[in-house]
Amino acid sequence: MKSSPFFLIPVLAIATACGGSGAETAAPPLSDTQSLSVASAPDNATILAKAYDPNYNVPPGFFVDERVETTTRSYSVHHVLDTSQSYELCTNDLVVAQAWEQADNDARAVSGYYVASIENDHYFEFIRELGFDQDVGNVNDLTSPGYSRVFKCDYADRGGVDRNLPNGYSGRLSIDLLDSETLREFIEYLWQFRFFNVARKVVIDSTGSQSVDGPTRTLLLAFVVNQGTDRCDRIDVIEWQFRASKISHEVTRKFTVIRSFEAEMLGGTPQFCD
Secondary structure, X not given: OOOOOOOOXXXXXXXXXXXXXXXXXXXXXXXXXXXXXXXXXXXXXXHHHHHHOOXXXXXXXXXXOHHHHHOOOXXXXXXXXXXXOOOEOEOOOHHHHHHHHHHHHHHOOOOEEEEEEEEOXXXXXXXXXXEOOOOOOOOOOOEEEEXXXXXXXXXXXXOOOOOOOOOEEEEEEOOOOOOHHHHHHHHHHHHOOOOOOOOEEEEEEEEXXXXXOEEEEEEEEEEEEOOOOOOOEEEEEEEEXXXXXXXXXXXXXXXXXXXXXXXXXXXXXXXXOO
């Protein structure tokens, strides 16, 4: 079986190299006045069509990870995580990052042999070829590349973040220039590694603003929630807002369901339920 794209799994009990919980100096709470009004979101018919469209995931211009564009093979991308809390580790030291990745590989049910490493301003990446010899359905390609990444602390420190919670502290951006565009790239990048236990999740829109306090980025989401056999799906329309402090560069998030409706697929066509 091929690994699902963007699968995340906690594997290491190692403290982050660049610590800081952010609990005492987090950005001010999000103001309700910053929230999109329900009326400004697309109508239910538009959201319904995108929620069930197998060819739609994110709006035009949304940040798409480079690996999605450069390979057609099945692969998994995960960050090296701490097991005490669910957050990505960070370090500026390649040797430390490689040791974390090696321990991660050794702990996996399907391990791989080292192929190469890549480094940019944001992270270290390690590429391995993973074997799937026991998968009888994978007859044409018995290996699949795996990519492990470790954030550079000079870019983002996620220490103290609980990734299992949709609200609260989201980390600190260490870059000098913090504006709407740099926050957009960070949030849209992280979206690709975010797991939600729903049938489908799509981004309807991604909007940003800049104020004297710092930039804000809002993802308008649609979640298709399976409610069980012989029941219609529930479509949750969600506003997920991220705000960065101009002073501390710390980011907080607020997750709000702004409305819900029920729908189903009939004959390959999405329809509202009565």
